[in-house]
Amino acid sequence: MQNNHQTTVLDEAQAIAHANHPNPYGFLGLHANDKGYLQINTFLPDAMQVSLLDEKGKVVAKLDKLDDSGFFSKTTRRKKRFSYQLNVKTEQGERIITDPFACSPVLDDLDIYLFNEGKHKKLYQKLGAHCVEHDGVKGVTFAVWAPNASHVAVVGEFNHWDGRLHPMRKRLECGIWEIFIAENSAYSPVTAGGHYKFEVKDSNGNLLALKADPYGVQAQMRPDTSSVISAEVEFDWNDHHWMNSRQLRNDKSSPISIYELHLGSWQRDHNNEFLNYRDIAERLIPYTLDMGFTHIQLMPVSEFPYDGSWGYQPVGLFAPTARFGSAEDFKYFVQACHNAGLGLLIDWVPGHFPIDEHGLAKFDGTCLFEHEDLRKGFHPDWNTLIYNYGRTEVANFLRASAMHWLDTYHVDGIRVDAVASMLYLDYSRNDGEWIPNEYGGNENLEAVAFLKEFNEELYADYPGAFSVAEESTSWPGVSRPTSDGGLGFGYKWNMGWMNDSLAYMKRDPIYRQHHHNELSFGLVYAFDENFVLPLSHDEVVHGKGSILTRMPGDEWQQFANLRAYYGFMWTHPGKKLLFMGCEFGQRAEWNFEQGLDWHLLENDNHHGVQQLIKDLNHLYKSMPALHQLDCEKDGFDWVDHDNAEQSIYSFVRYGRDGTNPVLVVCNFTPTVQHAFRLGTPKAGYHREIFNSDAAIYGGSNVGNPLGAQSNNTPWQGRDDSIEITVPPLATVIFELQG
Structure with missing residues (x-):
């Protein structure tokens, strides 16, 4: 017995x-x-x-x-x-094995204190899986937050996915479960490259679907969903020159022209398979430099399960997607950008996450990362879940993921997706489908506080880096400092300009005179924020057609309209963003499952648009008047915004004192205007430095090759004026040389 x-x-x-x-x-x-x-x-x-x-x-x-x-x-x-x-x-x-249950705790008291306060800036160095030496033994630490679970174990190839073998220690002070597994303590070695997940039981002992590591820095290639132990080899960064100089390059007085792209469909190999980060770098960086862009912006590269989400429904906020290679490959890509003189931004998605069972949804059997009430926790537009920004651990998790990309991968900017959906409790909801805040309003005060703290941390800890908000409403002060009551972003996408200008451009020129204010209205608010003018991926999908096919008329007029529009965009106040393919007039809508239609460049019209973008980028960078005061009202002055009958706009861009102004004339009808008189702010010679109707771009080559000399004929409220030829459907730029 x-x-x-x-x-x-x-x-x-x-x-x-x-x-x-x-x-x-x-x-x-x-x-x-x-x-x-x-x-x-x-x-x-x-x-x-x-x-x-x-x-x-x-x-x-x-x-x-x-x-x-x-x-x-x-x-x-x-x-x-x-x-x-x-x-x-x-x-x-x-x-001979090391018993994991003989090993000391993974987290120290300071880690736990900072975690509980929501202030652990380097949380990604503690949670997740890390190859380390612990208690004098080499192995891997695992740590995951699951405060309401009754059991958490790490499972993987090293223990035959058996959740009985490595149950984790629960730190009651914070709800984090942890374990150190020595290389010699498992049934097969616990080493870099090994696959793992967390086995979790809820508070009632019910077994949940195996969970990927929220802090995992590497993941399997989809459709597999395991996290991967990373070797975290020290990368030999040699981009110090860029990192030390990027503050000036990213300043609002500097030229910023962004080439936005989707890594999976910019180019593919001959079998229509993905290229590796390194292969992409060898092709993309020389091309982007040749085109004259200053920055590259990547659609989300955080790990995500479904290609059709384009990365906007991520499950691995700390892991570069395995579609294009390893974390080290991605570091190579970033460094290659920097050493070529290109900045790199990434899209970051803190607004929602997918319901995939291996992800964050009901991670420990409760709504841990999301709101339990679906009126706050569910996105009806995207069938996704919304983070609980008021929970300190969740806000810390999100901020740490953004800073991880800045810290570990040296990225230069974070473009925050879908900010409007975060700011408003009634976003895309009808009456009765949302919960007002404590004051009865529709503002998500917890999200506001989160975004402010995110921006404060970014600008305090990462000099030269910047943030950009995709925010589609009139929320005030998005790009104003938090000390002035703003959200603290560096820049905001000008969605109003994008919508109005595209609405205008798709109209037949005959009718544009009746909608003249669609292009001029943007200047009413152009300096309320630090704006980026975006023609992004969103404008070339879901049946909208390409930017080229939005233009009216026959083929010649379509291309002429497009060239004139780009000329207007590049001379309009605000930084620039153009989605891949738009720079050569891609005719088809963007298809994420194949590369761009590069063969179109065999056609003179498409090649002409590409050359035009090159030249516009060169002008934008080389002419201080076109970029120094992009975000200040002193940098812009209308000459005439009332000429609706002829659909002609004219304005002046100024730089700092001592720089030559530029005079811009945009004609959005196919009618040539001869002996067109225009007031000028500066007497002297006006040199034509750009004409979108030039033959090199595919135009009719009407213009002012000899420039124009002003005379003292008062016009449009100015003492001096010039007489020029205005080409059809064209933007013309003059440098004022007094």
């Missing part, structure tokens, strides 16, 4: 064998019994024999196998604790 002590041990062993022991670290390993003697307990289902070794490798005791599940135990004659290992014999042979 078994004694009561052995009955208790066997009861606890059964709890271990069923993965429902409430405190495995309090039972497994070496512990003093009620008489003060050290007792060793271990669960090793494959073992035939287990011996306890002291720090010198001497056998202290041979353990007894107490049941068929693989539980071994032995009470020693020692009372003083000592370092130990286990000698394990199986059918495959004999090995």
